[in-house]
Amino acid sequence: MKRPLRRLGTAVIVMVVLLLANIAYTQVIKADDYRADPNNKRTLVAEYSRQRGQITAAGGVVLARSDPVDDQYSYQRVYPEGAAYAHPVGYYSMRYGPTGIERNQNEILSGEAPELIAGQLSDLITGRDPRGGNVQLTLVPAVQQAAYSAMADKGYVGAVVAMEPSTGNILAMVSTPSYDPNPLASHSDATQRQAYNDLVNADPSPLLNRAVSAVYPPGSTFKLVIAAAALQNGYTPQTTVTGEPTITLPGTGGATLSNFGGETCADAGGEDVTLTQALAHSCNTAFAEVAMSLGAPVVRKQAEALGVTGDGVDVGMDVVGSRLGDIPDTAALAQTGIGQRDVAVTPFEMAWVTATIANRGDQMAPHLIAQTTKPDLTVISQTQPESLGQAIPIPVADQLKDMMIESEKQTPLSGSIADLVIASKTGTAEHGTDPKNTPPHAWYVAFAPADNPKVAVAVLVENGGDLGVEATGARVAGPVGRSVIAAALAGGS
Numbered sequence: 001m002k003r004p005l006r007r008l009g010t011a012v013i014v015m016v017v018l019l020l021a022n023i024a025y026t027q028v029i030k031a032d033d034y035r036a037d038p039n040n041k042r043t044l045v046a047e048y049s050r051q052r053g054q055i056t057a058a059g060g061v062v063l064a065r066s067d068p069v070d071d072q073y074s075y076q077r078v079y080p081e082g083a084a085y086a087h088p089v090g091y092y093s094m095r096y097g098p099t100g101i102e103r104n105q106n107e108i109l110s111g112e113a114p115e116l117i118a119g120q121l122s123d124l125i126t127g128r129d130p131r132g133g134n135v136q137l138t139l140v141p142a143v144q145q146a147a148y149s150a151m152a153d154k155g156y157v158g159a160v161v162a163m164e165p166s167t168g169n170i171l172a173m174v175s176t177p178s179y180d181p182n183p184l185a186s187h188s189d190a191t192q193r194q195a196y197n198d199l200v201n202a203d204p205s206p207l208l209n210r211a212v213s214a215v216y217p218p219g220s221t222f223k224l225v226i227a228a229a230a231l232q233n234g235y236t237p238q239t240t241v242t243g244e245p246t247i248t249l250p251g252t253g254g255a256t257l258s259n260f261g262g263e264t265c266a267d268a269g270g271e272d273v274t275l276t277q278a279l280a281h282s283c284n285t286a287f288a289e290v291a292m293s294l295g296a297p298v299v300r301k302q303a304e305a306l307g308v309t310g311d312g313v314d315v316g317m318d319v320v321g322s323r324l325g326d327i328p329d330t331a332a333l334a335q336t337g338i339g340q341r342d343v344a345v346t347p348f349e350m351a352w353v354t355a356t357i358a359n360r361g362d363q364m365a366p367h368l369i370a371q372t373t374k375p376d377l378t379v380i381s382q383t384q385p386e387s388l389g390q391a392i393p394i395p396v397a398d399q400l401k402d403m404m405i406e407s408e409k410q411t412p413l414s415g416s417i418a419d420l421v422i423a424s425k426t427g428t429a430e431h432g433t434d435p436k437n438t439p440p441h442a443w444y445v446a447f448a449p450a451d452n453p454k455v456a457v458a459v460l461v462e463n464g465g466d467l468g469v470e471a472t473g474a475r476v477a478g479p480v481g482r483s484v485i486a487a488a489l490a491g492g493s
Helices: 002-029 031-036 041-048 082-089 100-104 106-110 114-126 141-152 189-201 219-231 275-280 284-294 296-305 330-336 347-358 394-409 473-489
Strands: 062-068 075-078 134-137 158-163 170-176 246-248 256-258 362-364 369-373 379-382 387-390 423-429 441-448 455-461
Touching: 062 082, 082 100, 082 141, 082 170, 100 106, 106 134, 141 158, 141 170, 141 473, 158 347, 158 473, 219 275, 219 284, 219 296, 219 347, 219 394, 219 423, 219 441, 219 473, 246 284, 256 284, 275 284, 275 394, 284 296, 284 330, 296 330, 347 362, 347 394, 347 441, 347 455, 394 423, 394 441, 423 473, 441 473, 455 473
Parallel strands: none
Antiparallel strands: 062 075, 134 369, 158 170, 158 455, 246 256, 362 387, 369 379, 423 441, 441 455
């Protein structure tokens, strides 16, 4: 009799121990996972019953706020500026979670950051509803709106990034097509589902942030990287290079590489031209030969110094890495030298390269967040300008600036600004399985004023914009870039 009782007692003790262990595991180890589970109704109600902090642009323009509502969630997330800011700001959805800054700064906005714990305790004591902190972005409304309007009004698919060269502040980040984030933040599950499904099924995708999450061949804008390498390795702006309309690629059995339209460089009639002329007239044959003369290690070293590493960067949201690609032979190096083959960059990357040249080679850490504050507006953190080092020597950056001024002079002046000297480079990038018959991507990168830069900009328009196979960077992307520069220099907020 005693033995069965002992066995029963042992079994009960084991069951109690297991029960306590399960409770401990559930409440301690798995607690965060359960809280984060989107199907946890209690968590959702608690989270949406808290007043989420504001996201603002420069000048205090409200981009995201939480308005009181008479339902179980207490607050409705609202995006007053809608589609113009959708990609950097993101959305906060009960079903689909947060994106953009809403995701990156969720701890601050939700009030769960360690810096806000004391305030949460104070709210509990006083009986005040808990509130989240606020995030101010570096985006300048006039610049953001100019970029968005220039792209959206034309129906362009692509992206614009504008930066302040001396600080790394991102002044504009636009991706088109865009979308209205408000339905995605609805308290109606059906409304959220419908809005999301419509966006997911749309082509081209409005949800893709083309400024930081898509890569493209940079075409002739990449010649800036090659020129920077050349000027540090025996070349000067006056060094002569080939003006031939076509060159034969070594080791290919006769494959050729030609200038745009098969033309001679700068009307040279096949004669040599200066490196400055070659950049101004975007001569493919010249830069292919320059790249081959430099060698792959030199080209790669300069590209990596400017951020083309493949590792990406965090600017307040993740930016996918740009890449140079493999360079297995000399022919591949020639194609790399004109921004084709496997070279793939984000529009952000080209804005950063341009801003670095504008800042006399001093590469500034880029950032989208200006500061974060507590609900009472006490500052939690404030971003300060940070130099990442000299990516290009000062004399070389100055030479590049002068060469880019000459390039701008050769660019059709649609949208030109009187008495303003702009330094720029255009690009017309081939892509696809039949590149000669596929509308090219159009690029324009620039900074101004050339001698005291206040803004650097990169514009990418996919698939020729409204000009199809006849598109060039100068004709399609150039006017967009100049409108953004004009807005930035007008001094509006």
